[in-house]
Each structure stands twice: as structure tokens, then as C-alpha cells.
Amino acid sequence: SVTGPLTCRPRRDGDTFKPLGCSGRQSVSDFLTNLKLSDLDRQAVRCICDAEGIIYLAPLRIADHVKITPSTKTGNILRIILDGWRENH
Numbered sequence: 001s002v003t004g005p006l007t008c009r010p011r012r013d014g015d016t017f018k019p020l021g022c023s024g025r026q027s028v029s030d031f032l033t034n035l036k037l038s039d040l041d042r043q044a045v046r047c048i049c050d051a052e053g054i055i056y057l058a059p060l061r062i063a064d065h066v067k068i069t070p071s072t073k074t075g076n077i078l079r080i081i082l083d084g085w086r087e088n089h
Contacts, residue, residue: 002066002078004051008058011047017054018064028057035060048080056080 015028032042048056055066058080 002050002055006055007049008046009049010043011045011057015047015054017057019057019061020064020067022064028054031057031061 011028011032013029016025017028017031018025019031028045028047032045037045045060046058047054048058054063056062
């Protein structure tokens with residue numbers, strides 16, 4: 001679940017999150033390296049954070065703890081629309 005206000009910011013050295021479907025936390029830097037993103041695309045990535053940390057590494061992956069589950073109430077779904085992300089990253 002999401003707690004507190006949401007913020008959007010560039011990634012920072014030392015940022016970590018637990019990507020959807022992964023078993024443990026991972027540094028954002030390692031995650032981006034594994035995706036083999038260009039430097040330009042790395043610079044475009046934004047961290048959507050709540051009071052607890054990164055909930056979405058936009059536009060690539062949500063954090064595992066905010067995934068939709070069978071118990072998720074439809075009124076509790078957050079949609080984020082990104083403008084300007086290159087489709088062929």
C-alpha cells in the first residue's frame with residue numbers, strides 16, 4: 001500500500017527498491033544496468049516515492065509491495081500517465 005504524499009524525483013546514488021517479481025531489494029543502478037538502458041534513458045528515469053521509499057521506477061517497474069492483488073480494492077488503484085518517454089528505449 002501507498003503511505004503519505006507522493007513525490008517524483010530523479011534517481012539518487014544509493015537508491016534501492018524491490019522490483020515487482022523479484023525476491024529481494026536491488027539498487028536502482030544495478031536494475032538499470034541489467035536492463036541495458038542507454039545513458040539518455042537512464043537520465044529520463046524518475047522515482048515515484050511515498051513516505052516509505054520508491055514505489056515506481058518510472059516508466060519501468062513498480063515496487064513489489066504496491067502490486068495489484070486479488071484483495072486490492074478498485075478505488076485504491078493509482079494510474080500514472082507519463083508523457084515524453086521514448087517508446088523504443
